[in-house]
Amino acid sequence: MPLEELIISQAIIKSYYQKLLSSLDVDVAIVGAGPSGMICGYYLAKAKKRVVIFERKLSVGGGIWGGGMMFNEIVLQPEAKGIFDELRIRTRKYQDEYYLADSLEAASGLCFAALQVGVKIFNLISVDDVMIRRSCVCGLVLNWSAVNMANLHIDPLTIKARFVVDATGHAAEIARIIERKSKMDLKTDGGRVLGEQSMWAEAAEDIIIENSREICSGLYVCGMAANAVFGGPRMGPIFGGMLLSGRKVAQELIQRL
C-alpha cells in the first residue's frame, strides 16, 4: 500500500478546519474541559444541542487525573455514581455513601463519552475574552495557547454562542473577565466574584449545586468555578459535585434552548 505524506496532511488539515468552521456558531460554548465542563457538554450534546468545548491545555480532564495528592483515585457520592454508570465508567463501593473510581478511567471516560455524543472539543486553545452585546454574553475570543505561552502579539479570532459556560475551575476565569472588563454585575452579593473558601467537603458538595447557574445574562458557571464565584468552600478530591453541577447547568440550558 503506497502511503502519501501529502494526503495525510491534507486529511488532517481539511478535517480540522471543517470541525472548527462548524463550531463558529453554536448553542453552547463551554470554557474548560475539566469534569464539570465535559459532563455539561455530554448532556447538552445528548439532547442534540450544538456544543463546543475549548481547553487551554494539551490534555483534557482538568484536575481529575491526579486524584488526591497524586494518588490517582477519586471519590464519588451515591447521587453522582449513576452518571458514571451511564457512561460505563466503573466505580467500586468503599463503604456506605462512598464510591471510588480510577481517576484515569474517569478522565478518559468522560472525554470519550462527550466526543461520542457529538461534543466538539478543541484542546490547545485558550479563551482570552468574551463578546457582549446588549448586556448579554454572546461569544468567545480565542487564541492558540502556544501564542499566549510565547507571548506573541497575534490577534485572536471569535466564535458566537447563544450561551457560554464558565467551567474553568478554581480560577473562574470567564467570570473574572466580566468583572474586570464589563459594567455588568454578577448575580452574587455585591455583583463581584466572591472567591473560594477553605475546605469543607460536605457543605461544598451541596452548595456547588445551588451555585451552578446563570451569573449574568448569557453566562453560566459550573464546577469549581461556581463555588469560586459565589464564595463557596472547596471540597478536595470528591468529584460528585462536579458531575452534578455540570449536569444541572446542561439541564437548565436544554430548557432554555
Ligand code: 48H
Ligand atoms: C481554556 C481553560 C481556561 C481558559 C481554564 O479545574 P478543572 O478540573 O475544573 P472543574 O470545575 O471541572 O473540576 C474541578 C476539579 O478538578 C477540582 O479542581 C476540585 C474538585 N478541586 C477541589 C479542591 O479542593 O481543590 O478544569 C478546568 C479546565 C482546565 O483543564 C483548564 O486548563 C481549563 O479549564 N481552562 N481553558 N481557556 N481561559 N481556563
